[in-house]
Amino acid sequence: MRDQSKQIVNDVLGYIQSYSDRDSLSTELDPEFNKLALNIFRFQYERNSPYKLYCQRCRKSPLTVKRWQDIPPIPFQLFKEAALACEPVDEAEAIFMTSGSTNKEKRGCNYHATLEVWDASMVPPFKHYVIPDRDQMTIYVLSPAENVNQNSSLSRYLSIAIKHFGTKDSVLFFDKEAGFDMAGLAAALRRSEAKDEPVLLMGATFAYVHFLDYCREQELTFKLPKDSRVFDTGGLKGQAREVTADELYGWFKEFFGVERELCLNMYGMTELSSQLYDRTIETRARKEQPCFYKIGPAWTRLQVLSPDTLTPVQFGDTGLLAHYDLANWNSAVGILTEDIGYQTVDGFVLLGRTKGSEARGCSIAIDEMLVAQTRR
């Protein structure tokens, strides 16, 4: 790594360590966040030509940008088209790739020159938002972990969770050859019931849908021990089946005996290096009214932008989410998503992914045509 990069990495690690117990709503950190965000912006602008080109198209440069809010958020699609990295990509310690669900040929890549920052960013918030009330838990993982996929940020996430917070009874139920061992998970859940030791289930949202189908087929229901919890990530969009979040949480109660306030959705993206969480478990642990909003660590910020103009909406209005993440020092500090949501004083609400437009009459819009074609 070049010296300049080392310096940035040190700055980011310093920030993370200093404020590991604070969150994205800590406005008193704004000046410090702003300073570091602008440094990273300048660094990325100088060191990565696709990034610079995009900023120039937006008519933004370090000379004109004085507030983190003015740093142009990079559309996540750019990760598919260009190498967004300040350090040489062939020296990267890890490359996390998107699943390529729309186009297998084109997968978005986030290059991590070092995983030190990624790991540092992952661990404290996980503790804070997933198991604030315990040191360790038995973790059952439904989705591929790092032993299966080296290029998935979620896989690394799951593996690190076990490494740092899993008891020795923790199990990965996804095998490279055999796939998702649902029978094994079902048996393990039965054993936990008998042992009366709480478990943490972790996996992609749709892995649960499949497992619940299996439970229905096998006529299985569980009454997981008190304090057991369900962690899901990835959401319900873009799958063959339409399932609503309410349905899913209803099923967690019905099939696992886990109450809504012990269920938590993590919002993460390959294009980011930090994760955002539901505040349910955190607020419950403090014996407060459970809060269902989402929040990130102190090294992240959120802007909600008007999809029409890409300028910030009024506080509380719905718009596109643009995440700012200092841990993304090597790629792009701001990311423009296609997720819609709104902010509240206690966090933000994710309403879902934008859908394509529906034309009003006989003129077919592009998305509908794609749907029609895939059906044929």
Added chain:
Amino acid sequence: MVVPSLSTRCWWLKRDVNKVGVKELEQHISAYYVPQGITFDAYEERTLGQYTLDLPKLTSAKLIEISACVRLNRTKYLCSLQTDEIVQIIDKTIQLWLTPEYPLRKLAETLVPLITGYDAELVRLELKRFLRGFRKKDLYRFLDEEFDNPGLLDNFRPRKSGGFTRAYGPGLIFHVFSGNVPGLPIWSMIMGLLLKSAGIGKTSSSEPLMAALFAQSLAEVDPNLAECLAVLPWKGGSAEVEDLLLEKVDGVIVYGSSQTVEQIKKKVHQAIPVLGYGHKISFAAIGHEALTSDRYQDTVHRLANDISIYDQQSCLSPQVVFVETGGVISPRLFSQLLASELEHYEKRRPRARLTDHEIHAIRSIRNRYEALAISDPEIEVYASKSGTEWTVIYHGEPGFEGSPLNRTVQVYACDNLEDGLGYLRPYRAYLQTVGVAVGPKRLEVLAHQLAEEGVSRITALGQMTLGVSGWHHDARFNLVDLVRFVDIERSAEQLAEIYDPDVE
């Protein structure tokens, strides 16, 4: 905005509700039309500025009552009219609409922009342009285009091969209107009347007014004819309302998405004609001949018009443009000029306000191509600066990808227009109109090639959004596909002669 004075004629106001004060009365508009004597128990109201649209709440039983009523009125009156007489009545009605002071026209010019969000001036011009296509001469063109002898609709007429034939339109047609192009339902209503069919039209919530106003204007010219029509709003696909109706009708005309058309087709169990006008995609093809130094500005202007009229919501609007190299301006420069023309257009006639979904779709395609443009010099995005008002996506190579509409267009450069043809195949089922700007030597050859790819309408660039009378809508007929031809064969005629007691 000029609000028409309605004080002299307010008969279209809600008839069965007492209101205090004339001023308040004037604000209620019936966004439906039913024959005399039909009443409703309840209405929904939709407020538009100072106006309130009254929309009746329908039940299946009420709809069946109405269908029986219009059918009876048809038997009593419409069946006895000669086609010529019907043409006269429709022409008279259209003439009313072509008078700028006509109160219903002024009302439409005020309300349609409020309902649809389309620019008021655009609506004014386009409604006029559209309605001019249904004057007497155009109606005759419709009839003569499709029937060798339109007299077939009135009587049994002799056939060249002997015997006689008469054409019978459906007794009752169920029209499903779309709301994308204001006034479009009138087309379908007129086709039904020319066939002496009673009609029940289901309006779209995107534009529920024009069909109702047209029925009201028909009533001014001939109340008995209008009694054969009903125009009503309900939520499309609601089984409890429309399923029973579908068993009672003799023909169905559906405008809308391919899904809507399929849904209706599935529900029709009898052997009746169902004409479905579902999803279509149109594009433009610009030859180097149209890009000479004295021509290119006109060409850009024509294309910008086609793109901007009704924000590409019509299936006739171009979503894609093939631009040939070899003119005085390159396809890339053409895209830039198109961008600036769209900007001018936006200043004069701003695009409608969009739904969030529509905006997201534009933002998404822009982001995708902005990202591509970073790494691919053959791709460029020219887009309105402040918001999503217009977007031109330039591709240095031929290809074909649709647009999320609302003044978003894909421009593909090609050395020869023919190079673009190979990309049309996946879209074959959807292809409809091509707006061409090529020299006379190439027109027929290109038209043939486009036809082979599935295109059904080839028109001038700048005229894409205006269907003309007698055109083959989606490659089919407007009238003939709805009628039953009944033959009296020569043998019956000859045999009948034998039974004439007076025959020698």
